[in-house]
Structures are given as C-alpha cells and as structure tokens.
Amino acid sequence: xxxxxxxxxxxxxxxxxxxxxxxxxxxxxxxxxxxxxxxxxxxxxxxxxxxxxxxxxxxxxxxxxxxxxxxxxxxxxxxxxxxxxxxxxxxxxxxxxxxxxxxxxxxxxxxxxxxxxxxxxxxxxxxxxxxxxxxxxxxxxxxxxxxxxxxxxxxxxxxxxxxxxxxxxxxxxxxxxxxxxxxxxxxxxxxxxxxxxxxxxxxxxxxxxxxxxxxxxxxxxxxxxxxxxxxxxxxxxxxxxxxxxxxxxxxxxxxxxxxxxxxxxxxxxxxxxxxxxxxxxxxxxxxxxxxxxxxxxxxxxxxxxxxxxxxxxxxxxxxxxxxxxxxxxxxxxxxxxxxxxxxxxxxxxxxxxxxxxxxxxxxxxxxxxxxxxxxxxxxxxxxxxxxxxxxxxxxxxxxxxxxxxxxxxxxxxxxxxxxxxxxxxxxxxxxxxxxxxxxxxxxxxxxxxxxx
Amino acid sequence: xxxxxxxxxxxxxxxxxxxxxxxxxxxxxxxxxxxxxxxxxxxxxxxxxxxxxxxxxxxxxxxxxxxxxxxxxxxxxxxxxxxxxxxxxxxxxxxxxxxxxxxxxxxxxxxxxxxxxxxxxxxxxxxxxxxxxxxxxxxxxxxxxxxxxxxxxxxxxxxxxxxxxxxxxxxxxxxxxxxxxxxxxxxxxxxxxxxxxxxxxxxxxxxxxxxxxxxxxxxxxxxxxxxxxxxxxxxxxxxxxxxxxxxxxxxxxxxxxxxxxxxxxxxxxxxxxxxxxxxxxxxxxxxxxxxxxxxxxxxxxxxxxxxxxxxxxxxxxxxxxxxxxxxxxxxxxxxxxxxxxxxxxxxxxxxxxxxxxxxxxxxxxxxxxxxxxxxxxxxxxxxxxxxxxxxxxxxxxxxxxxxxxxxxxxxxxxxxxxxxxxxxxxxxxxxxxxxxxxxxxxxxxxxxxxxxxxxxxxxxxxxxxxxxxxxxxxxxxxxxxxxxxxxx
Numbered sequence: 001x002x003x004x005x006x007x008x009x010x011x012x013x014x015x016x017x018x019x020x021x022x023x024x025x026x027x028x029x030x031x032x033x034x035x036x037x038x039x040x041x042x043x044x045x046x047x048x049x050x051x052x053x054x055x056x057x058x059x060x061x062x063x064x065x066x067x068x069x070x071x072x073x074x075x076x077x078x079x080x081x082x083x084x085x086x087x088x089x090x091x092x093x094x095x096x097x098x099x100x101x102x103x104x105x106x107x108x109x110x111x112x113x114x115x116x117x118x119x120x121x122x123x124x125x126x127x128x129x130x131x132x133x134x135x136x137x138x139x140x141x142x143x144x145x146x147x148x149x150x151x152x153x154x155x156x157x158x159x160x161x162x163x164x165x166x167x168x169x170x171x172x173x174x175x176x177x178x179x180x181x182x183x184x185x186x187x188x189x190x191x192x193x194x195x196x197x198x199x200x201x202x203x204x205x206x207x208x209x210x211x212x213x214x215x216x217x218x219x220x221x222x223x224x225x226x227x228x229x230x231x232x233x234x235x236x237x238x239x240x241x242x243x244x245x246x247x248x249x250x251x252x253x254x255x256x257x258x259x260x261x262x263x264x265x266x267x268x269x270x271x272x273x274x275x276x277x278x279x280x281x282x283x284x285x286x287x288x289x290x291x292x293x294x295x296x297x298x299x300x301x302x303x304x305x306x307x308x309x310x311x312x313x314x315x316x317x318x319x320x321x322x323x324x325x326x327x328x329x330x331x332x333x334x335x336x337x338x339x340x341x342x343x344x345x346x347x348x349x350x351x352x353x354x355x356x357x358x359x360x361x362x363x364x365x366x367x368x369x370x371x372x373x374x375x376x377x378x379x380x381x382x383x384x385x386x387x388x389x390x391x392x393x394x395x396x397x398x399x400x401x402x403x404x405x406x407x408x409x410x411x412x413x414x415x416x417x418x419x420x421x422x423x424x425x426x427x428x429x430x431x432x433x434x435x436x437x438x439x440x441x442x443x444x445x446x447x448x449x450x451x452x
Numbered sequence: 453x454x455x456x457x458x459x460x461x462x463x464x465x466x467x468x469x470x471x472x473x474x475x476x477x478x479x480x481x482x483x484x485x486x487x488x489x490x491x492x493x494x495x496x497x498x499x500x501x502x503x504x505x506x507x508x509x510x511x512x513x514x515x516x517x518x519x520x521x522x523x524x525x526x527x528x529x530x531x532x533x534x535x536x537x538x539x540x541x542x543x544x545x546x547x548x549x550x551x552x553x554x555x556x557x558x559x560x561x562x563x564x565x566x567x568x569x570x571x572x573x574x575x576x577x578x579x580x581x582x583x584x585x586x587x588x589x590x591x592x593x594x595x596x597x598x599x600x601x602x603x604x605x606x607x608x609x610x611x612x613x614x615x616x617x618x619x620x621x622x623x624x625x626x627x628x629x630x631x632x633x634x635x636x637x638x639x640x641x642x643x644x645x646x647x648x649x650x651x652x653x654x655x656x657x658x659x660x661x662x663x664x665x666x667x668x669x670x671x672x673x674x675x676x677x678x679x680x681x682x683x684x685x686x687x688x689x690x691x692x693x694x695x696x697x698x699x700x701x702x703x704x705x706x707x708x709x710x711x712x713x714x715x716x717x718x719x720x721x722x723x724x725x726x727x728x729x730x731x732x733x734x735x736x737x738x739x740x741x742x743x744x745x746x747x748x749x750x751x752x753x754x755x756x757x758x759x760x761x762x763x764x765x766x767x768x769x770x771x772x773x774x775x776x777x778x779x780x781x782x783x784x785x786x787x788x789x790x791x792x793x794x795x796x797x798x799x800x801x802x803x804x805x806x807x808x809x810x811x812x813x814x815x816x817x818x819x820x821x822x823x824x825x826x827x828x829x830x831x832x833x834x835x836x837x838x839x840x841x842x843x844x845x846x847x848x849x850x851x852x853x854x855x856x857x858x859x860x861x862x863x864x865x866x867x868x869x870x871x872x873x874x875x876x877x878x879x880x881x882x883x884x885x886x887x888x889x890x891x892x893x894x895x896x897x898x899x900x901x902x903x904x905x906x907x908x909x910x911x912x913x914x915x916x917x918x919x920x921x922x923x924x925x926x927x928x929x930x931x932x933x934x935x936x937x938x939x940x
Contacts, residue, residue: 062560092537093516274548320624414551
C-alpha cells in the first residue's frame with residue numbers, strides 16, 4: 001500500500017482497540033445512500049518507476065526551446081545551492097510556524113526575506129510573501145483603500161502600461177469590495193504613462209495610482225514625476241517593480257519626494273524557475289505607517305522568557321484566523337518554499353551579483369534588439385531607456401511568425417496584438433543574462449526566415 | 453536541537469560574494485543617470501559556503517514531517533513522497549515559459565488535463581479549474597462563482613453567506629472579500645449543524661452556505677442531504693470547503709452530497725508540500741450550474757491536442773486569479789501522487805487516516821483524556837478538550853502543546869475550533885505507523901502525569917528547543933520585522 005505502513009496485524013489490533021469489526025464500520029455515520037465503493041474514471045495505481053517514465057517522456061516532449069519571452073516571468077540562472085537547500089525535508093515538509101519554538105528556521109528565513117525585500121525596495125517593512133505578483137497587486141489595491149481613510153472613492157488609477165493580466169486579476173479580486181480600477185492611457189510615442197492624460201484627473205478623489213517600473217513594455221517610467229503628481233493630488237502610490245531591475249533603478253522608497261506607499265511585485269526572478277507559470281512568489285512592502293493594513297504573514301524578532309532573541313509570527317490580529325469576517329484579507333498561507341528560494345538566491349548574489357545580473361540583462365536585450373532590427377521590416381517601437389524587454393514591430397501579424405519560430409525550437413516573444421491592437425503587429429521580446437550571443441544570432445536567423 | 457544562528461546580514465563582509473554565481477558583464481553598463489539607484493541595496497555579502505551552511509543550520513531548527521510526527525489538525529501533514537518533487541522538477545517542466553505556445557507544452561498540459569479529470573471523478577463534480585493558488589483563493593473563486601451565478605440569473609439581491617461557527621476563519625473572511633454579508637449559525641452539542649437555526653437564517657437574501665464536511669470538529673455532518681435540500685429550496689448554493697477531503701476520499705463525494713462548488717487543498721489531500729506555509733493549491737470543482745463561471749485558465753482537449761481555454765472559450769468566467777496558471781509545479785506534484793495511488797490507493801487514504809484517528813482517540817480515551825464529542829466516530833481527526841486539566845491542574849492546552857515539543861512531537865492544532873475550550877485538534881494522517889501513534893499517546897500521558905506532580909515543568913516548556921516560549925506581546929508592540937544596516 002503506497003505510503004501506508006499498516007500490516008494486517010496492525011489493522012486487527014487497532015480495530016480491536018477501537019471496538020470496531022472492520023474499517024468500513026468507521027464510516028457508519030455517513031448515510032448509506034451517499035457511500036460509494038469505487039472511483040470509476042480514476043486510473044489504477046502505477047509503481048513509482050512507471051510514473052517516472054511517463055513524466056520523463058512528457059517533460060522531454062515539451063523540449064527545451066530557446067526562450068525570448070519575459071512579460072512577467074523571467075528566465076535567470078538559479079544557483080545550484082538554492083533548490084538543494086529548499087528541498088531539504090526540514091524546509092519542504094514543515095508548515096506555517098504556528099509552534100514558533102519548533103519553527104525558528106522558517107521564521108528566521110521569513111525575517112531575512114522581509115529584510116531583503118525592504119532593502120531592495122527601500123521601504124520600511126515587508127510581509128512574508130503573497131501568492132504571486134498579480135495577486136499582490138490586487139491586495140495592494142485593497143490595502144490602499146483601507147490605508148487611505150480620507151479618500152472615499154475606492155478608485156485606483158491603473159495606467160495602460162501596467163501588465164494587462166495583473167490588471168485583470170486585480171479587477172477580479174477587488175470587484176467584490178467595490179473598487180474601481182480606471183485606466184490611464186500611455187503615450188504612443190514613448191510607451192510610458194501619458195502625463196497629460198493623467199493631469200485630467202487632477203483634483204479628483206483618487207485613492208491610489210499604480211506605477212509599474214520598468215513597465216510592461218520594458219520602458220522606464222518617469223516615476224518621480226508620477227509620484228509627485230500623486231502626492232499633489234492626495235493619492236497613494238502603489239509601485240509594481242521587478243526585483244532584479246531594483247539592483248540598478250531607483251527603488252520605490254526613493255521615488256518622487258517621499259517615496260511610494262506600497263511596493264509589490266513578483267520575486268520569481270530570484271531563484272524561482274519558470275515552470276509554466278508557478279508557483280511564483282508575490283512580494284509586498286510598505287511604509288511603517290501602513291503596516292497594520294498589510295495582508296499576509298509577518299515574522300517578527302522578539303525575545304523568549306529567558307531574554308534570548310527569537311522569532312515569531314506577529315501582528316496576527318490582522319489575520320483571518322483571529323479577525324474572521326473583519327480580516328485584512330482571507331489569505332492564510334504565504335509562498336513559503338518560494339520565499340525561501342528567493343532569500344537564498346539573494347543571499348548568494350548579494351548587491352554585487354544582483355547588479356551584475358541586471359547589467360547583463362541590459363546588455364543582452366540591447367544586443368537582441370540590435371540583432372533583430374537589422375532585419376528588414378523589424379523596428380523597435382519605443383525610443384526611451386528600457387530594462388530587459390523591448391517592443392518590436394513586424395510587417396506581418398506576429399502570431400504565425402511565432403508559430404514558425406516555435407517549430408524551430410525558439411519561443412520568440414509575446415504577441416501584443418490582442419491586448420494592444422493600437423501597436424499593430426507588435427512583439428514583446430526579452431533577453432536575460434542566460435541568453436548568449438549565439439542564442440541571439442540563432443533567433444535573428446530564424447526570424448529572418450519566418451518574417452521574410 | 454541545534455542552537456540559534458546569527459542573521460545572514462551579521463555574516464556579511466563588504467567585498468565578499470558567491471562569485472561563481474555572478475555573470476561576466478561590462479561594469480560600465482547602467483541605466484541612464486536619471487533612473488539610477490543611488491546606493492546599492494543592503495543585501496548580505498557572503499561566500500557560497502557561508503550561505504549554504506547558514507540555511508542548512510536554519511533548516512535544522514525546524515520540525516517537519518520528514519523529521520517528526522506532525523499531527524496538526526485540519527492541516528493533513530502526511531508524507532510528501534519525494535518522487536512528486538523530483539518529477540515536477542524535470543528540466544522540461546521547469547524551463548517552460550508560461551506564455552510559450554501550447555505546441556511546446558503538450559506534456560505539461562496532458563498532466564494537468566488528467567489531474568482535472570481525476571479531481572472531477574473523486575469529487576463528483578462536472579468541471580474543475582486548477583488555477584486558484586491556495587485554499588483561500590479557491591474559496592474566493594467559489595464564492596465569486598456563486599455570486600456570478602445569481603447575478604447571471606438577475607437574482608442580485610442574494611448577498612448573504614451562511615457560515616457555521618465551527619468554520620475556518622478563511623470562510624467568513626472570503627465571504628467579506630467577495631462583498632457578501634456573513635450570517636453565522638450555531639453547532640449543536642453533538643457536533644452537527646443546528647437545522648432550526650439554519651432554517652431561520654435562510655431567506656431570499658441567501659446566496660449560499662459554506663460547509664466543511666467532515667467539519668472542523670472532526671465529525672461527519674450526518675444530515676447533509678437535508679441541509680442541501682433546505683439551502684437549494686431557499687434558492688442558495690452549497691460551498692464545500694475541502695480542508696477535510698482526506699477523510700472521505702473515495703468513500704463519499706461532495707457532488708453526491710449536493711454541493712455545487714468545492715475547493716480542494718492539494719497540499720493536504722494530495723500531499724503536495726506545505727513548505728513552511730506554502731505554496732498551497734486550491735483547485736475548484738463545480739456542478740453543472742456553475743460550469744460557465746469557472747476561473748481561467750482551464751486546460752481543454754481537442755482531439756489529441758491540449759490548450760489553455762481563455763476568455764473567448766468561457767465568456768461567463770469570473771476571470772483570472774493569477775498572473776499565469778496558478779501554482780503549476782504544485783499541480784504536477786499532485787498529478788504524480790494521484791497516478792501512484794490510483795483509485796484504490798485513494799480510498800485507502802480515507803480508510804487508514806480514519807483508522808489512525810479512531811485508534812488514537814480510543815487510546816487517548818483509555819489514558820484519561822476527554823473527547824469533545826464522545827458519542828461520535830472520529831473522521832480523520834478529532835478533538836480532545838483539556839478543560840478539566842486546566843481547571844484542576846492549571847495546565848492549559850498551550851502548555852501541553854509546548855511540552856509535546858520536548859517529547860519530539862509537533863503539537864496538534866490548539867484553540868481551534870473556537871467553540872471547544874482548551875482543545876487539541878489531532879489529525880494523525882494515514883502515513884503514520886501504529887508505533888508512532890502509541891509513542892504520541894505515551895507522551896501525552898506522561899505530560900498529564902507530570903502536570904499533576906510537577907506542573908511548573910509543563911508550564912515553562914519547551915526546554916529543549918532552540919528558544920523558550922517567545923514574547924508575542926513584545927513582538928507586536930516593539931515591532932522588529934526587518935533588519936536595517938547600522939546608520940553610517
């Protein structure tokens with residue numbers, strides 16, 4: 001019996017002790033009319049070896065195409081120690097640290113993670129992670145409404161340069177509480193928020209504005225101007241940021257004159273594999289004044305009864321298991337394993353390593369754009385500074401081009417036509433430090449054939 | 453256990469680094485000055501060995517299933533087979549970008565499609581979406597679908613969700629997040645829902661009811677068919693919180709009980725890792741009425757090809773809950789587990805987890821402990837109340853829990869559910885041996901004995917952990933939740 005240790009003797013002795021004739025008797029409180037004795041449709045058991053063979057064949061069928069998509073999930077080198085440590089049983093098979101004394105490892109990793117996220121974002125404090133970047137943005141919108149007591153509108157401005165999927169997720173999660181997420185258009189010439197369009201909202205009751213840096217197109221927004229506008233108009237600032245970019249670009253805590261109020265993002269680029277979309281790890285940091293409005297687990301440093309330092313979950317009065325219907329969120333777990341991966345990853349890279357990764361991303365994307373725009377009919381759409389993504393315009397629809405590239409083992413980018421039809425036949429491409437010059441040349445050759 | 457470990461920041465020295473991990477790059481490259489960060493982030497600077505040793509040592513400060521019996525009630529801390537992890541981490545699965553064309557993901561999509569199908573069959577539902585990233589998000593999806601269903605029928609006055617007082621805190625918190633009002637109903641002394649109170653709570657404002665069955669009290673709700681009839685007749689829908697699905701897997705299906713929507717905690721019933729508090733995975737299943745509202749994406753099959761179904765396929769969907777596709781890697785782990793167990797193995801999960809719980813209950817009763825619901829069968833978990841020990845010996849459930857750590861057992865869930873005083877909610881799971889259960893009974897009996905002879909030892913426990921009891925009040929009042937470099 002897989003994963004069940006009982007011998008027939010055990011079963012007999014245990015039933016005797018219970019005073020039951022059979023295991024089946026233990027289910028005698030379930031109405032007979034409801035009980036089933038088989039599970040049609042569920043396949044029969046397989047030995048580990050056979051499932052391993054099946055899984056290996058399927059994983060191999062997915063191949064290892066050369067990837068040039070980012071759009072919210074980034075392929076970076078993951079140091080070998082990261083997952084060797086994360087999958088240690090003491091980390092992998094532990095649970096939420098309800099018994100703090102037997103969970104100091106998990107709690108200290110949470111504290112170190114919170115410290116690293118606070119350092120990267122230059123914010124005061126961080127929680128111990130949320131599900132992913134998209135749901136973290138949704139939680140930030142809800143949190144802004146709680147934190148901004150003078151604003152009555154529950155209205156959040158979400159520029160069109162914010163990741164469109166993140167916007168959709170935020171709409172779904174916040175709708176029940178009556179939030180209104182209003183779009184602000186971008187400037188077609190720059191691919192950045194249209195400040196004139198924003199100006200039309202001056203004087204309105206706006207709870208918060210979301211600023212993504214770098215934005216969905218990879219462009220660097222003028223975050224200081226946007227943050228000052230928000231301050232002048234009484235709106236909070238929610239920053240959506242990439243943790244690798246933060247090695248080089250100004251962090252949310254230093255935007256404008258007073259910094260952002262809440263910073264969110266996905267820490268997937270720090271030690272978490274692409275894995276078809278998850279599990280990833282959302283992060284959230286904020287100013288100290290908003291900490292009691294923050295959702296999710298938080299670890300704090302305190303002392304034990306002997307005065308020795310130790311860690312425990314804190315500010316639990318915000319949470320669902322205490323506050324029930326009045327909690328800041330229904331969230332129960334964080335993304336413990338992925339948070340641990342991000343912490344170890346950042347500890348290994350440090351400020352120097354993360355800075356080098358970020359510089360390599362800048363360099364590789366520049367090399368990629370230069371190589372692809374050599375091709376006839378391919379040009380870069382936005383002229384401003386970017387981080388590790390760029391929008392390219394093709395002369396033909398991107399969909400069939402991408403299909404042709406995929407057939408050659410190249411994942412060539414994200415077709416923007418559905419979400420941004422105004423850009424025409426546009427493609428969002430990305431190159432991180434993991435792409436080599438040979439990779440980029442291979443892509444350029446293949447695109448030359450596919451787009452010709 | 454090992455003693456405490458300094459912070460990684462305290463090991464840091466300027467100029468040190470795990471340099472094998474750094475890419476080669478021209479140091480002159482940077483973003484334009486106007487966008488530049490002024491000071492590098494205060495991340496630690498340590499060698500690779502220092503990092504490896506530090507996080508290895510931190511891991512050794514933890515209890516996990518791999519190291520200790522972990523009978524945390526309602527959390528289903530069963531063995532997490534190693535193979536589930538190793539297969540989910542095959543390079544072909546790990547390296548795939550979520551937005552890559554479906555042609556490059558037929559292998560992973562086949563696994564996810566099979567998982568959807570297996571979950572449909574074990575729950576008796578008409579459709580499944582794997583996208584919610586944790587139980588709480590599955591609950592959110594469920595209540596959002598209930599709301600979407602009423603709204604689509606023009607029945608938009610239904611804004612109340614009924615929740616029994618024994619429910620997990622996530623249930624009422626979820627209802628609030630979805631813009632619903634919460635109506636709490638009491639539980640009877642025998643652990644079943646108070647039908648008279650339910651009848652009084654039902655009205656034209658009822659959107660639905662959220663139930664856990666078996667409930668968090670460790671007993672099966674015997675009148676579930678009656679409850680389903682009452683709620684449906686009042687125009688409401690039934691939501692099944694899958695926290696305790698382990699107890700009934702292959703024995704009775706939520707769909708057959710009359711539930712319209714269910715979330716499953718794959719990290720409980722299907723043994724994906726708890727990971728120190730996540731990632732969870734909260735797949736949802738629905739009956740026919742809610743099929744059009746399933747959250748996106750869903751895996752679809754056309755002939756022998758798989759693809760993601762999106763807004764164009766399911767225009768009535770409540771929408772997306774994650775940036776891509778939920779916790780895909782966790783879903784793969786659940787798929788491995790289910791394929792190894794097969795249909796018969798899944799039934800054994802319910803059988804042996806129930807056997808273990810009832811055996812443990814019988815033995816603890818013999819040892820003089822008081823069951824909270826003495827007339828009832830245990831499901832896969834049960835509650836012992838220590839109110840007599842608290843009254844007579846001054847030793848609380850918290851004290852017992854802390855002293856158990858000294859005996860090498862993780863504590864059960866304490867002080868939940870809220871309606872049983874001084875309670876321990878104990879869930880042994882099917883993967884524990886009889887010897888392990890016997891050892892746990894001996895430990896609790898020894899603590900009870902100690903409480904009568906030397907209560908101070910119990911009240912000041914734990915004594916063998918890296919730290920003694922922690923000052924939670926100070927943690928909240930003198931908030932220290934992020935290390936900051938000393939001002940220079």
